[in-house]
Amino acid sequence: MKTYGTEPGAPTPVQVGISELVVSDGDDTLKSYGLGSCLAIALYDPNTNIGGLAHVMLPDGDTADNSDRKPGKYADTAIRALLRRMVEQGANYTAVEAKIAGGSDMFEFESFGDGVGQRNIAAAKTELEKLGVPLEAEDVGGEYGRTVEFTPGTGTLVVKTSDGDNGVTEL
Amino acid sequence: MKLDVNALGTFYRMAREGAGLAAGRLTHMLGVETKVGVTKLNFMRGQEIRRDFEDATEKVGVRVKLTGGIEGYSVVVFERENALRIVETLLAEAGPDADVDANVDELDGFDEMTESAATEVGHIMNSGFIDGWADVLETVIDVSTPEFVEGQTAEPFFGDIDEAPADDDLALLFQSQIETVGTEVGFSHYLFPKRESMSKLLEQLRTSEGIEYDKLDGFDRMAERGAEEVAKTATTLTGIDTSVDIRRLNFVSLEAIPEQVANEKLVGVAFEFDGMPSGYLLFLFDEESAHEIVDAMVPMEVDEDGFGEMGTSAIKELGNIMASGFLDGWANVLDTTIDHSTPEFIHDIGAAAVDPVIIQLGENQDFAFVFDTVVMADGREFDCEVYAIPDESDLERALNNLDVDRIEETPTTAEFQEVDNT
Structure with missing residues (x-):
């Protein structure tokens, strides 16, 4: 969801909706709600505090014809777009690290095949490896939803499940 | 047109x-x-x-x-x-x-x-x-x-x-x-x-053959019949008087669907359905409504934390019968048969229940017709949101096959009632 206009000091975390990606260089918190089979991909450069969060929906953008317009929709194109925008803002490519969360398989429907969540996880890992970005931490799979909060300044990815206080993991 | x-x-x-x-x-x-x-x-x-x-x-x-x-x-x-x-x-x-x-x-x-x-x-x-x-x-x-x-x-x-x-x-x-x-x-x-x-x-x-605007009437009739069946089933099974509060046919981008779901822990039952059209059907209840339903359907006192085996199976059963009613309503209008899977129970953040479905549909389409229905009870908690999301090309085909004259013959029976939801 896009927010128009900014109020200085507004404490609201920046919401990263499905198929969106946001890059930030401050103490902003980037938040994605209710990830089921979608995957949250967080990249950050610990030296410059520049980082970003993508909320991807599908694995493969290279074969889709709208991935130029919506790079954040696909795991592969989202990772490349995040990296490019971070480098443009001054991040050092070789220092960038990654954390991922989400990719559950909520339902066992016949039409889902191997699982829509698994496909997203696999695609993200392949792309990160291809680009030489180390995957520092992950909280993926399972059969439950997650809400994530990422602070690029510290590289902390907080993952919450619907179990209240018991369901908070810090990556 | x-x-x-x-x-x-x-x-x-x-x-x-x-x-x-x-x-x-x-x-x-x-x-x-x-x-x-x-x-x-x-x-x-x-x-x-x-x-x-x-x-x-x-x-x-x-x-x-x-x-x-x-x-x-x-x-x-x-x-x-x-x-x-x-x-x-x-x-x-x-x-x-x-x-x-x-x-x-x-x-x-x-x-x-x-x-x-x-x-x-x-x-x-x-x-x-x-x-x-x-x-x-x-x-x-x-x-x-x-x-x-x-x-x-x-x-x-x-x-x-x-x-x-x-x-x-x-x-x-x-x-x-x-x-x-x-x-x-x-x-x-x-x-x-x-x-x-x-x-x-x-x-x-328009870039494809498309469908006649007048056939959209069939859409609306589908929505109407489906909603009516859900309310009827819910009332029969739980003894709680329910009626259709909202019934909408929306055309939205897939990404917008989870955004619409309440950002809280919900109880739901999900199905995939197969036929002309195929697609996915979700019933979502807030926790309080889900508890009311369990109380209404399970006669004895159940001592379970959250939704245990009894609660889960009661909600799945209700979902199953509502799904059959809903899809029969559609099949009737479209003069076809639509089968559905066994129910999948979910108790989680609302959006998390919806995103797997939009991901699956997202392989082949960017937008979806969503049949949005809210069923409510008078005086008691029974708020149920129904999301029916058919596969786009199937739906187009199903509507094209639809004989508009036949729709006129299908009687309209759904009526909106005033519901006191305060």
């Missing part, structure tokens, strides 16, 4: 673009943060639009007549109280020199000054939308001078507009919500295009 998904997709982009521009201008004008809520294309009958307005709240609207690229009317509608609040903010921005009493509690009516300020705001919003559409369509749309409307029913807003749909006519509506962050001032926006103008646009934008 024929339409296809590409044409509707362009309309959807128009609505999004327009809402974005309108929000940007509101921010500029009021100096407050704004955001665009869910944007939808809605197929609604005239009587439902009128019913929407009859919720006893005072509303004000600003409407303009459009000519050129799109012909018809564009209307921005605020709740009266919200309009006053916006005017208050606006006049406060104008500085202390402005000679106004900007206290909303004392502003109990629109005087010349506040009315003209409200009209200005509404006009700027309208222009935002219209500029957005003109951008997407790469055309010019001319706008008349704005007109200020006030009232409690639809009559003063649409009564004298020829383009507004008659009770039984299906209209394509653009609905957008813009909220100011923190203050929750939302408003709705309606576009009533002239039929000929709409038809010309659809013709331009």
Whole structure:
């Protein structure tokens, strides 16, 4: 969801909706709600505090014809777009690290095949490896939803499940 | 007049673009943060639009007549109280020199000054939308001078507009919500295009064979029958009197579907269905409603934390029978059979239950028709949201196969009832 206009000091975390990606260089918190089979991909450069969060929906953008317009929709194109925008803002490519969360398989429907969540996880890992970005931490799979909060300044990815206080993991 | 998904997709982009521009201008004008809520294309009958307005709240609207690229009317509608609040903010921005009493509690009516300020705001919003559409369509749309409307029913807003749909006519509506962050001032926006103008646009934008506009009637009949079956089943199984509160047919981008679901822990039952059309069906309850249902369906006292084996199986059973009723309603209208899977139970953050479905559909489509239904009970907690999301190409085929004359013969029985949900 896009927010128009900014109020200085507004404490609201920046919401990263499905198929969106946001890059930030401050103490902003980037938040994605209710990830089921979608995957949250967080990249950050610990030296410059520049980082970003993508909320991807599908694995493969290279074969889709709208991935130029919506790079954040696909795991592969989202990772490349995040990296490019971070480098443009001054991040050092070789220092960038990654954390991922989400990719559950909520339902066992016949039409889902191997699982829509698994496909997203696999695609993200392949792309990160291809680009030489180390995957520092992950909280993926399972059969439950997650809400994530990422602070690029510290590289902390907080993952919450619907179990209240018991369901908070810090990556 | 024929339409296809590409044409509707362009309309959807128009609505999004327009809402974005309108929000940007509101921010500029009021100096407050704004955001665009869910944007939808809605197929609604005239009587439902009128019913929407009859919720006893005072509303004000600003409407303009459009000519050129799109012909018809564009209307921005605020709740009266919200309009006053916006005017208050606006006049406060104008500085202390402005000679106004900007206290909303004392502003109990629109005087010349506040009315003209409200009209200005509404006009700027309208222009935002219209500029957005003109951008997407790469055309010019001319706008008349704005007109200020006030009232409690639809009559003063649409009564004298020829383009507004008659009770039984299906209209394509653009609905957008813009909220100011923190203050929750939302408003709705309606576009009533002239039929000929709409038809010309659809013709331009259509890239496939598409479906006859009149067959959309079949859509509406499907929605009606499905909703009616759900309410009936729920009442039979739980003994709680329920009725259909909202029934909408929306055309939205896939990404917008989870955004619409409450951001809280919900209880749900999900199905995949197979036939013509195939797709996914979800029933979502808030936790309190789910507990009420378990209490109503399981006669003995159950001592379970959350939803244990008994609770889960009761809800799954209810879901299963509601799903059969819903899909039978569809199959009846479409004269076909639709099978559904066994139920999958979910107790999790609402959006997490919806995203696997949109991911699966997202492999082949960007948009979806969503049959949105809310069933409520009188006096007790039973709020059930139903999302039926069919595969797009299947749905197009199913509708094309539909014999419009046959729809006329299928009796309409669903009735909206007043539900006291306070």
